[in-house]
Amino acid sequence: MGYILLNGILSGIILSFLIGPVFFLLLETSIKKGVKNAIFIDIGVIISDILYLLLAYFFAQKVNEILSDNSYVKYIAAAVFVTMGVVSIISRDKPKKKKPIDIDEVLNEEPVVKSRFRKRTAIGLILKGIGLNAINPGVLIYWIAACTAATEKLHITESQMIYYFGATLLTMFGIDLLKIYFARKLKTKMTPKMISNISVVIGIFFIVFGIMFVFRDIT
Numbered sequence: 001m002g003y004i005l006l007n008g009i010l011s012g013i014i015l016s017f018l019i020g021p022v023f024f025l026l027l028e029t030s031i032k033k034g035v036k037n038a039i040f041i042d043i044g045v046i047i048s049d050i051l052y053l054l055l056a057y058f059f060a061q062k063v064n065e066i067l068s069d070n071s072y073v074k075y076i077a078a079a080v081f082v083t084m085g086v087v088s089i090i091s092r093d094k095p096k097k098k099k100p101i102d103i104d105e106v107l108n109e110e111p112v113v114k115s116r117f118r119k120r121t122a123i124g125l126i127l128k129g130i131g132l133n134a135i136n137p138g139v140l141i142y143w144i145a146a147c148t149a150a151t152e153k154l155h156i157t158e159s160q161m162i163y164y165f166g167a168t169l170l171t172m173f174g175i176d177l178l179k180i181y182f183a184r185k186l187k188t189k190m191t192p193k194m195i196s197n198i199s200v201v202i203g204i205f206f207i208v209f210g211i212m213f214v215f216r217d218i219t
């Protein structure tokens with residue numbers, strides 16, 4: 001059992017440091033909107049991973065056939081990633097120019113009421129995480145490969161799969177929480193211009209990632 005858990009943890013560590021759209025989205029969300037928002041997106045990503053893992057385990061051959069026969073899937077995914085990139089660039093927070101302080105304006109200013117984190121917001125963020133992961137066919141391909149490797153190379157039995165992939169997913173989630181936490185801590189050392197530039201860089205990454213989808217096979 002220890003051998004299985006150790007391999008699952010190692011697999012989770014490797015996956016957590018693969019740089020992809022989710023990696024950048026979590027960092028951006030943590031910096032701009034806070035740790036809680038990023039955590040709920042990550043919960044959605046993990047849920048999507050679990051669904052893809054089950055799909056890969058029970059229907060690997062059928063899924064491969066569907067992806068091979070429907071090449072338009074990669075174009076849909078590419079279009080979504082490019083759109084997200086453009087939106088990230090357009091909706092970036094532009095640094096505001098400092099203006100002289102007006103004493104009367106400060107005295108008459110109404111106190112800012114901190115908006116509550118609503119259940120609807122949490123559900124929306126979880127769905128965003130699920131959707132982002134779901135539109136990437138590469139994630140499903142990875143889980144198919146992971147299932148194959150677990151059974152053929154590591155010789156993990158069906159009854160041991162839940163421990164192996166449970167350790168993998170929990171490790172991924174734990175490391176994601178650390179990334180989210182430290183990304184938020186970084187905000188205190190960043191200027192508004194730097195935060196704005198991060199949105200541009202992440203937007204460009206999404207656009208490049210989307211274009212790459214068009215020029216590569218997904219199976």
